[in-house]
Amino acid sequence: MMQLLKKMASLRLSLAGMAALAVVAVAAAGRNGIDTAYAAIPIGVLIVNLLAALATNRSLRTQTGLLVFHVGLLLVFLLAGLTVLSRFDGHVEVVQGGEFAAQAVEIEEQGWLHSGRLDRVHFVQGPIRVDYLPGLRRGATRSAIEVANGGVGVEPLTIGDRDTAVLGGYRFAATFNKGFAVIVGWQGHDGRVQYGSIHFPSYPENDWNQRIDWTTPAGEALVLELQLGEPPIRPNETWTLGRTDLPFTLRVTGGSDAVLAAGESLAVAGGHVSVEALRLWMGYRVDYLPLLPWMLAAAFLAIGGLALHYRSHYLRLAKSAQRSHPVKGGMLDVTAA
Amino acid sequence: MSPLLERYAVMVAVALLATGTVAGLIPSTSDTTRHRIATGALAGVVAALGIAIAGRWLRESQGPFLTMYDVLLSNTFSLGLVFIVATGVSEVLRPTSRIVLPLLFGMGVWLTMVPAEAVPLPATFDNPWLWVHVLSGKVFLGLCLVCAAAAVMQLASPGDASEDGNAALWSMYFIAFMAHTVMLVAGAAWAHTAWGRFWSWDGLEVSTLLTWLLIGGTLHARVTFRTMQERVALGLVVGSFVLAFLTFFGLPFLSIGPHKGFV
Ligand code: HEM
Numbered sequence: 037m038m039q040l041l042k043k044m045a046s047l048r049l050s051l052a053g054m055a056a057l058a059v060v061a062v063a064a065a066g067r068n069g070i071d072t073a074y075a076a077i078p079i080g081v082l083i084v085n086l087l088a089a090l091a092t093n094r095s096l097r098t099q100t101g102l103l104v105f106h107v108g109l110l111l112v113f114l115l116a117g118l119t120v121l122s123r124f125d126g127h128v129e130v131v132q133g134g135e136f137a138a139q140a141v142e143i144e145e146q147g148w149l150h151s152g153r154l155d156r157v158h159f160v161q162g163p164i165r166v167d168y169l170p171g172l173r174r175g176a177t178r179s180a181i182e183v184a185n186g187g188v189g190v191e192p193l194t195i196g197d198r199d200t201a202v203l204g205g206y207r208f209a210a211t212f213n214k215g216f217a218v219i220v221g222w223q224g225h226d227g228r229v230q231y232g233s234i235h236f237p238s239y240p241e242n243d244w245n246q247r248i249d250w251t252t253p254a255g256e257a258l259v260l261e262l263q264l265g266e267p268p269i270r271p272n273e274t275w276t277l278g279r280t281d282l283p284f285t286l287r288v289t290g291g292s293d294a295v296l297a298a299g300e301s302l303a304v305a306g307g308h309v310s311v312e313a314l315r316l317w318m319g320y321r322v323d324y325l326p327l328l329p330w331m332l333a334a335a336f337l338a339i340g341g342l343a344l345h346y347r348s349h350y351l352r353l354a355k356s357a358q359r360s361h362p363v364k365g366g367m368l369d370v371t372a373a
Numbered sequence: 374m375s376p377l378l379e380r381y382a383v384m385v386a387v388a389l390l391a392t393g394t395v396a397g398l399i400p401s402t403s404d405t406t407r408h409r410i411a412t413g414a415l416a417g418v419v420a421a422l423g424i425a426i427a428g429r430w431l432r433e434s435q436g437p438f439l440t441m442y443d444v445l446l447s448n449t450f451s452l453g454l455v456f457i458v459a460t461g462v463s464e465v466l467r468p469t470s471r472i473v474l475p476l477l478f479g480m481g482v483w484l485t486m487v488p489a490e491a492v493p494l495p496a497t498f499d500n501p502w503l504w505v506h507v508l509s510g511k512v513f514l515g516l517c518l519v520c521a522a523a524a525v526m527q528l529a530s531p532g533d534a535s536e537d538g539n540a541a542l543w544s545m546y547f548i549a550f551m552a553h554t555v556m557l558v559a560g561a562a563w564a565h566t567a568w569g570r571f572w573s574w575d576g577l578e579v580s581t582l583l584t585w586l587l588i589g590g591t592l593h594a595r596v597t598f599r600t601m602q603e604r605v606a607l608g609l610v611v612g613s614f615v616l617a618f619l620t621f622f623g624l625p626f627l628s629i630g631p632h633k634g635f636v
Contacts, residue, residue, distance in 0.1 A: 047597040054590045058583050065579040173493045197496040209569050321569040335558040342551045350544035
């Protein structure tokens with residue numbers, strides 16, 4: 037048993053594990069890389085190797101700095117693994133005045149162990165303001181939300197470039213993705229009225245193409261184009277995206293054709309579409325990485341270990357070398373060579 | 374400070390680097406004289422580039438973090454500064470100025486050839502982790518440069534290597550490893566706050582991870598294979614600097630990754 041443990045603790049295996057991790061990292065780099073899950077193999081080997089070394093290697097156990105560094109490293113590896121298994125990563129668009137809906141979140145990545153609790157998150161999107169500098173450089177983003185406070189009231193929050201909102205453990209971060217939305221009403225032949233928001237392409241990135249395909253609840257495919265009477269975009273000036281009281285019309289093509297202003301409606305197959313109001317929508321990135329602060333702490337523990345090792349090992353080494361060979365010409369006396 | 378004055382300051386720095394480089398090549402100068410000239414030239418370079426950076430910072434209301442010009446400007450400054458401090462502390466590494474000065478001269482010339490226009494820093498980039506990341510990165514690169522220069526000199530004439538020179542090299546390399554570790558960790562924390570991803574296996578991150586593994590692996594290998602040829606270990610030190618140099622000055626400008634999310 038001890039023999040096996042000692043074999044597993046081999047320092048050559050550590051080097052092989054590091055080399056294998058490097059190979060996987062290169063292969064996984066970029067968009068066309070291999071699945072990053074393969075990194076689990078070399079990291080798994082390093083974890084086993086390190087655990088075995090912590091159990092058997094005297095040199096590692098007796099040098100406090102090195103011990104702390106490697107324990108920190110081990111924790112980073114383990115926490116990274118747990119993070120991959122428990123993480124959630126997705127994005128969502130929420131319209132001003134509308135409520136966040138968990139089912140609207142598009143999932144990008146979700147760990148096996150992640151148990152979805154997004155439906156416990158409740159907030160209403162408030163006003164959105166994004167500053168632009170000349171040349172369409174994005175400045176500050178401020179997105180106001182109101183979070184339902186356990187039935188007691190609402191708590192106003194602003195999500196910005198540096199401020200995220202952590203709701204129910206999920207972090208909501210504002211993205212560069214945002215644009216105009218039109219609130220439309222739909223009345224089918226059954227007389228029921230429902231309202232929804234139609235999100236146009238990201239603005240001002242796609243200011244030239246504010247068009248979108250939309251299928252009515254009755255199944256008719258239409259093309260909707262948002263026509264802004266006074267587009268807010270000022271390519272060479274400072275301006276702010278935020279106003280929703282702009283004059284606009286909605287151009288409908290692809291079957292039933294018309295140009296509608298706010299308050300107007302159009303008869304289409306199976307019902308009526310009415311144009312209610314102009315709004316903005318905000319794109320959020322939603323992630324759940326509760327172990328990240330611990331990973332950071334483990335990484336700093338490792339760094340602290342390195343500093344300790346430097347003090348107890350290298351500083352002594354350098355001092356004793358200096359004592360036994362006082363500096364004369366320098367490391368290499370080149371003139372003498 | 375106007376862009377023209379900034380240009381003059383850069384030119385002064387390049388001229389000083391040229392002078393220092395040429396002075397280092399004169400065979401008859403003693404080590405002490407050569408070190409005095411190198412340190413004097415580099416002190417001038419650090420002052421001139423420090424003024425250029427401060428002037429640019431005030432004018433553009435943002436630090437030199439983004440463009441190739443920014444990165445070359447700030448690193449020529451910081452490499453010079455780290456060299457002065459490192460060889461002030463560790464006298465035995467002073468002769469490395471023979472390699473460091475020509476390299477900085479090359480970077481200075483390169484600096485004069487790239488467009489100097491500032492590009493606004495995306496609002497999300499500006500958070501405290503950026504500072505930790507950038508500062509530790511600069512300390513790392515500076516120390517790694519001194520170590521690589523020392524390694525090249527030992528490889529070129531092994532007979533002249535001294536025990537204290539060797540000890541100085543490896544303990545400085547260990548500090549470089551520490552600084553690199555801080556840079557890596559702060560970079561991940563910064564990426565998480567700036568664009569929501571702490572690690573995304575992009576070219577730059579992978580290249581940084583490779584450098585970290587190479588340095589850590591080299592330190593490890595010296596312990597694992599105690600009889601390892603010193604030549605191999607020194608070669609790995611040089612290799613890690615080359616990789617780091619490519620990561621700092623090559624890769625970021627091949628990918629547009631960090632620049633996405635502008636509009
Ligand atoms: C995962 C398996 C690993 C094991 C089993 C392991 C084991 C060890 C041991 C036993 C030592 C002490 C050697 C001695 O002083 O006799 C050591 C030193 C060291 N290890 Fe590791 N290690 C591992 C991973 C790593 C990694 C991934 C890195 C960083 C890339 C690393 C960096 C270092 C450094 C910098 C030293 C100090 C070397 C010196 O004093 O110059 N180790 N390791």
